[in-house]
Structure formats: structure tokens, C-alpha cells
Amino acid sequence: MLARERGWRLARLAGLGVTVAVLLSGCSFDESVRGFGWFKGITPEGRRMYELWIAACIAALVVGVFVWGLIFWCVVRYRKRGDELPPQTRFNMPLEFLYTVIPVLVVCVLFYYTAIVQTYVDRRVPNPDVVVDVVAFKWNWKFKHTSVDGDEVSGPAGSEVTTIGASDYIPVLVVPTGKRIEFREYSEDVIHSFWVPEMLFKRDVFPGGIKEDGEEEGIVNRFQVTIDREGAFVGRCAELCGAYHSMMNFELRAVSESDFARYIDLRKQGRSTPEALEAIGQEGYATTTRPFQREPEQNDPQAVTR
Numbered sequence: 001m002l003a004r005e006r007g008w009r010l011a012r013l014a015g016l017g018v019t020v021a022v023l024l025s026g027c028s029f030d031e032s033v034r035g036f037g038w039f040k041g042i043t044p045e046g047r048r049m050y051e052l053w054i055a056a057c058i059a060a061l062v063v064g065v066f067v068w069g070l071i072f073w074c075v076v077r078y079r080k081r082g083d084e085l086p087p088q089t090r091f092n093m094p095l096e097f098l099y100t101v102i103p104v105l106v107v108c109v110l111f112y113y114t115a116i117v118q119t120y121v122d123r124r125v126p127n128p129d130v131v132v133d134v135v136a137f138k139w140n141w142k143f144k145h146t147s148v149d150g151d152e153v154s155g156p157a158g159s160e161v162t163t164i165g166a167s168d169y170i171p172v173l174v175v176p177t178g179k180r181i182e183f184r185e186y187s188e189d190v191i192h193s194f195w196v197p198e199m200l201f202k203r204d205v206f207p208g209g210i211k212e213d214g215e216e217e218g219i220v221n222r223f224q225v226t227i228d229r230e231g232a233f234v235g236r237c238a239e240l241c242g243a244y245h246s247m248m249n250f251e252l253r254a255v256s257e258s259d260f261a262r263y264i265d266l267r268k269q270g271r272s273t274p275e276a277l278e279a280i281g282q283e284g285y286a287t288t289t290r291p292f293q294r295e296p297e298q299n300d301p302q303a304v305t306r
């Protein structure tokens with residue numbers, strides 16, 4: 001009778017544990033199980049990190065199952081039956097050797113594959129197809145299309161081709177698929193962090209800048225990716241940067257190569273980001289995130305043209 005009650009209590013606890021784990025992970029059960037909580041990624045770089053993550057999780061689970069097995073075996077096998085102690089083993093050299101060498105080996109293998117993937121993710125080609133300046137400021141983003149296929153991008157009368165976020169406007173960063181894109185990041189004030197969750201990548205944006213003549217001030221961080229899936233992906237600031245940090249969202253809009261060329265042409269002619277997006281058959285405004293709601297009339301995206 002007592003044993004059955006204890007069994008039920010254990011089963012209930014285990015059920016509660018699984019439910020809480022799934023709820024706390026904040027993902028659908030399907031997604032959290034398939035990728036161990038990770039996106040598959042929209043870049044080759046992201047996918048390499050995803051594979052490393054999956055492999056590391058499986059390796060950790062194998063070690064975990066082995067350790068849990070040993071723990072449960074000891075709990076059951078050596079549970080208290082009387083006042084007599086089970087045999088006390090000390091200074092078992094083969095065992096001590098094994099549990100020193102195996103963890104060191106595990107760490108070496110993890111380090112080796114991490115270094116390979118990190119080198120792949122950090123590599124940069126000398127002449128990227130598209131260069132975008134990511135300028136962070138409290139509390140929004142300015143995206144500047146600097147060059148495409150080696151040609152400088154400029155609007156009417158030599159103006160910059162930019163998309164600037166505001167409290168009532170989510171900036172949409174338009175990029176092509178299948179092209180090597182370089183992001184050059186710098187901040188006008190404090191440290192921010194450029195993060196597109198579906199790229200499985202973020203990089204801090206430090207105070208700095210690039211002058212007209214190309215001279216760099218402060219720190220300019222660079223990274224390159226090739227995006228191979230069209231779509232709208234939410235972007236966020238991932239470095240606590242002040243009171244409105246949580247509202248520093250943007251959208252990455254990956255479009256086909258030809259649509260991107262048309263978009264840039266329209267921008268060069270002086271069309272705004274939403275106008276140029278609508279002209280290439282895209283949603284003019286962000287679809288993955290909305291401006292922070294303050295007053296009802298400020299939520300009408302059509303009231304803003306930028």
C-alpha cells in the first residue's frame with residue numbers, strides 16, 4: 001500500500017516536471033524537441049551552429065543518461081537496509097584515471113568542433129556583394145545601404161539611402177538572398193547588440209563610426225552572412241542599453257536578388273522604404289513586430305512615411 005502511494009507520488013512529480021520544463025522553455029513542444037529550443041537558421045552559418053548545438057546536446061544527453069543510470073542504480077542497489085554501511089571504495093586508480101581522462105576528452109572534442117564552426121561563422125571575404133551599415137542609437141536603428149556589387153549606393157543629390165526607426169515606425173532592413181552581405185556595426189551612444197534570432201547570431205554594436213573618407217572611429221564590428229531563405233524575420237537589440245531597450249526591434253526582410261536590385265533602384269530615385277517595398281510586391285511595413293503601443297492614433301502605420 002505504502003509502496004503504491006510512493007509510486008503515484010513519483011509519477012505525479014515526474015509529470016509536473018515535464019510540464020513545467022515545456023512551459024518554461026516558451027516554445028511549442030514540437031519545436032523545442034526537434035531543435036532542442038533552437039531555430040534551424042536562415043544562413044549556412046546558422047545551420048552549422050545549429051548542427052553543432054544538436055551534436056553537443058546529443059553528446060550531453062548520452063553522458064547524462066549514463067550518469068543518471070549510475071545514480072539510480074546506486075540509489076536502488078545500496079538503499080538503506082540496516083545500520084551496516086555498504087563497502088567503502090577509495091583510491092581506485094583505474095576508476096580515477098577514467099573519470100579524469102574522459103571529461104578532458106569530451107572538452108577537447110567540444111572545443112575542436114566549436115573552433116571549426118566559429119572560424120567558419122567569422123570568416124569574411126574581401127569583396128562582399130552588399131555592404132550595410134548598422135547604426136544603433138538609443139533606442140532604435142538606422143540601416144544604411146552603403147554599396148551593392150562594388151558600387152556606392154546614394155539617393156537623389158548624393159543623399160544616403162537609409163531606413164531609420166522611430167517610436168512609431170519599425171525599421172525594415174531589406175537584403176537579398178544568395179548574396180554575400182557584410183554588416184558594419186557602430187553605435188552613436190552606448191553598447192547595443194544586433195540580433196536576428198533566426199540567423200542564430202548576434203554581435204555587439206560598440207560606440208564608433210565611419211567618416212566620409214572611410215576613416216573609422218571607435219570600434220566598428222563586422223560580420224558577413226549569406227541568407228538563403230526569403231521572408232520576414234524579427235530582429236532585436238540584445239544588450240541592455242537603457243529604459244527603452246526592449247522596444248529596439250527591427251525587421252530583416254530577405255527578398256530575391258532581382259527584387260533587391262529593383263528595391264535599391266527605387267531607393268536611389270528617392271522612394272521611401274515602404275514605397276519601394278510595396279513597389280516590389282512586399283508588405284510596406286514590418287510584419288513580425290509592431291511599434292510599442294502608447295496611444296491608439298500612433299498605431300496607424302499608414303500615418304508614417306519613411
Ligand SMILES: [Cu+2]
Nearest residue numbers: 192237241248
Ligand atoms: Cu540597444
